[in-house]
Every structure is written in C-alpha cells, then in structure tokens.
Amino acid sequence: MDLLPLEVYDEPWLVEKKPIVTNLTEILRARRGEVVDGAWALYFNDKSLMNEIWKLAIKSFREGKLNEVYSIKCSTNYVNPKGITPTTGMLIFNCSLPPDEETILELGKNILETFNYDERRTIYYKINEYKVGTSCYPNSRSYTFKLDNHLFPRQFQIIPDE
Secondary structure, three states, X not given: OOOOHHHOOOOOEEXXXXXXXXXXXXXXXXXXXOOEEEEEEEEEOOHHHHHHHXXXXXXXXXXXXXXXXXXXXXXXXXXXXXXXXXXXXXXXXXXXXXXXXXHHHHHHHXXXXXXXXXXXXXXXXXXXXXXXXXXXXXXXXXXXEOOEOOEEEHHHOOOOXX
C-alpha cells in the first residue's frame, strides 16, 4: 500500500524512485557528460492538499509522464526534534537532463502542466552536480538555474488554447 504524506510523522519525505537499472544508466550518462543531475521543486501553500498532489505525482511518474525524472519526493507531516512542523508542502523532482536551457525548461513546463501549478509565480531548479565547461550553469553546487535571478518564471508556462 502506498503511504500518503499527511499520514507520515516519523520521516520527513516520501520517495518514489525508478528501478536501479535505470539509475545506473543515468550514472553512466552523467559520467560521460551527457546529462546533469538536478531537481525541480514545487511549493504548496495549502499543506492539506498534499495527499492528492502526491497521488497525482505517483500516477504521473509511474505512467512515464514526467520525462527524465528518476525520483520524486514529497514532504510529510514530520515533526523535527525542535518541534517545528512546516505549514507548506513541497514536491521535488530529481532528474537527469542534457546540460542545456531548452531541455531543462521543457521539463519545468511539463511539470507545471501536469500539476496545473499556480501556487507561486516561480518554480525552482537546482543543479545537484556540475561539470566544468558546461555552458548553462556556473561552476557551483549551490546554483539555482534560471534565465534570470535563480528562478524559473511563470511566463514560460504553456497555456492551453481555448
């Protein structure tokens, strides 16, 4: 049975991953410089919706609708030792993508469409590793990708024709 985020109090994240064989293939592609490892993140102001959001994420992930995403993580109702429980929810999409802006932004648009995301004006992308000489991001592990000021702007969301 799949756990739901609002039912989990002892772990900070629920995680769904592709099979290990797929992950090994991505590791080899990364070593050859064909892909970079990064993550898109969505934040949800209404944490009470996280069970439904997680169900959609799992369904989309298992059906292969989140291209190039190899794992997803969802925040839970975990209470840290200091007694702090976040009031917002978070969904993270770990992905291996070719190191170019167009491909990275295309996955971001796909995520926006899949989740009909309108919580915030921006979504975030962060490179988890880097390779010297790649042109779309600086040589820093903490860099958050964007065309402008570390954020993926909402104006790139594809709006369906009426």
